[in-house]
Amino acid sequence: MASHRKPKQRSLTSSTARAAALLALTSAASGTLLDGTGHAENRLTPAQVKAKVDAYQREAEEATEKYNGAREKADKARRTLEALRDQAARRTTRLNTARNALGAFATAQYRSGTIAPALQLALSSSPDQYLQRVSLAERAGSRQAALIATIGRQERKLRQVRGEAADRLAALRASRTAAAHHKRTVQEKLAAADRLLDRLTLEQRQRLLAARDGDKAAGSLAPAAGRAARAVSYAYAALGKPYVWGATGPHGYDCSGLTQAAWRAAGVALPRTTYTQIAAGRRVTRDQLAPGDLVFFYSGISHVGLYVGGGRMIHAPHPGAPVRMASVGDMPFAGAARPA
Numbered sequence: 001m002a003s004h005r006k007p008k009q010r011s012l013t014s015s016t017a018r019a020a021a022l023l024a025l026t027s028a029a030s031g032t033l034l035d036g037t038g039h040a041e042n043r044l045t046p047a048q049v050k051a052k053v054d055a056y057q058r059e060a061e062e063a064t065e066k067y068n069g070a071r072e073k074a075d076k077a078r079r080t081l082e083a084l085r086d087q088a089a090r091r092t093t094r095l096n097t098a099r100n101a102l103g104a105f106a107t108a109q110y111r112s113g114t115i116a117p118a119l120q121l122a123l124s125s126s127p128d129q130y131l132q133r134v135s136l137a138e139r140a141g142s143r144q145a146a147l148i149a150t151i152g153r154q155e156r157k158l159r160q161v162r163g164e165a166a167d168r169l170a171a172l173r174a175s176r177t178a179a180a181h182h183k184r185t186v187q188e189k190l191a192a193a194d195r196l197l198d199r200l201t202l203e204q205r206q207r208l209l210a211a212r213d214g215d216k217a218a219g220s221l222a223p224a225a226g227r228a229a230r231a232v233s234y235a236y237a238a239l240g241k242p243y244v245w246g247a248t249g250p251h252g253y254d255c256s257g258l259t260q261a262a263w264r265a266a267g268v269a270l271p272r273t274t275y276t277q278i279a280a281g282r283r284v285t286r287d288q289l290a291p292g293d294l295v296f297f298y299s300g301i302s303h304v305g306l307y308v309g310g311g312r313m314i315h316a317p318h319p320g321a322p323v324r325m326a327s328v329g330d331m332p333f334a335g336a337a338r339p340a
Contacts, residue, residue, distance in 0.1 A: 044196075046204050053193045053208075057318045060189035062302040064245045064254055065273045067182035071246070072272045074175035077168050084165040091161060095154045186245055190319055224309075227340040228292025230266035235306045235314040238262070238323045243316045248272075253316045253323060255304050259294055262306055266292075268339050275301045281339035289328075293338050297331040307336070 044052070197205055224232045235258065244252030249261040256277055260270045270277050278296050289295065289307050297303040305315030307328065316323050 044199075046200065046208050049196050049200060049204075050208050053196050056189045056193035056196070058298065058302065060186045060193070060245070061255065061318065062300055063182045063185040063189065065256060065275065065302055067179050067186060067246060068254070068256060069273045069276070070175050070179035070182060074172055074179060077172035077175055081165055081168040081172060084161055084168060088158060088161045088165060091154060091158045095151065095158060098151045098154060190245075224291035227263075227266035227268060228290070231262040231268075231292045231306065231339075232308050232314075234262040234265040235308065235323075239314065239325070241323045243319050243321055243323070245319065255316045258314075258316045258323060259304050259306050263339050266340070270339060274304045277304060278335055278337050281337040284336045284338050286328075286333060286336065289336055290338070292340070293336050295328055295336050296334045298334055299332070301334055303331060 197208075200208065238249070238253065238258060238261075241249075242252045243254060245254045246257070247253050248257035253261065256272060256274045259277060260272060263270045270280050274296060277294055278301055281294065284290075284293060291307060291309045293307040295305050295307050295313050297305075303315070305313035305326070305328075307313050308325075311328055312325055313328050314323065314325055317326070
């Protein structure tokens with residue numbers, strides 16, 4: 001009879017019921033929280049969305065410039081490391097050559113025996129020949145001593161070069177880690193901005209972007225001369241190309257990548273980031289602006305454009321907006337510099 005009894009399921013049923021109830025409550029609470037967040041963001045006006053998106057993209061641009069700086073440091077550290085490794089290899093070869101030469105001296109001495117000089121003179125059938133050999137041996141000994149000193153210097157220099165290479169390797173790793181961190185920050189900020197924009201209707205989004213991107217007209221080429229004219233011409237040719245963070249052309253640009261490429265076309269090497277470009281030329285005031293000048297914005301010097309005259313600039317605004325013309329007064333002005 002016991003074998004036909006059904007096993008008790010009260011404990012299992014009770015446990016399952018409690019788990020199901022807990023899951024239902026958790027789901028309900030999560031749904032409420034998510035709905036609340038969604039409703040809160042949906043209640044934002046287009047103007048509020050614009051303000052939040054602008055803030056996210058400014059933060060993304062600041063992180064982009066930090067990424068550019070970290071990547072530039074990494075590239076420099078990598079080049080220095082490669083040069084130091086080449087130098088260490090050459091010094092190692094020279095050191096090994098000197099050691100081999102010293103080994104040859106030692107072998108020759110061993111084979112010649114260790115007879116005392118006075119006895120060698122006594123046994124020599126030709127004292128004149130013996131004295132001549134002694135003179136040669138003394139000179140050989142001087143060369144041997146010089147070779148030993150050379151080996152010591154080469155060993156010390158090789159240790160120094162290897163130490164410098166280790167420092168460069170550490171700097172390279174640190175710069176790469178920093179670049180990866182800033183890259184993640186850029187991606188997070190841009191994703192947050194996209195999520196906000198996705199909550200707008202197509203019409204609201206188009207109106208917001210039109211108001212936010214400002215003047216799209218190309219205008220006429222402002223008078224410029226020399227290298228500045230070539231930089232301005234390059235910027236005009238870049239109109240309409242996409243904003244690509246971390247890019248320096250020719251198919252896309254971020255803000256400092258565009259100004260760097262424009263002046264590179266004019267034969268002037270600018271550093272990579274906004275906060276280094278502002279120190280690369282002669283500082284000028286806003287009322288002194290001339291075509292080709294670099295114009296910087298925001299307190300953190302996180303944005304730059306190329307001034308083209310008439311109060312306007314060409315710049316790479318932000319992701320989703322191509323290279324375009326804009327008024328210098330559209331953003332908080334932070335300073336200007338003239339590269340040439």
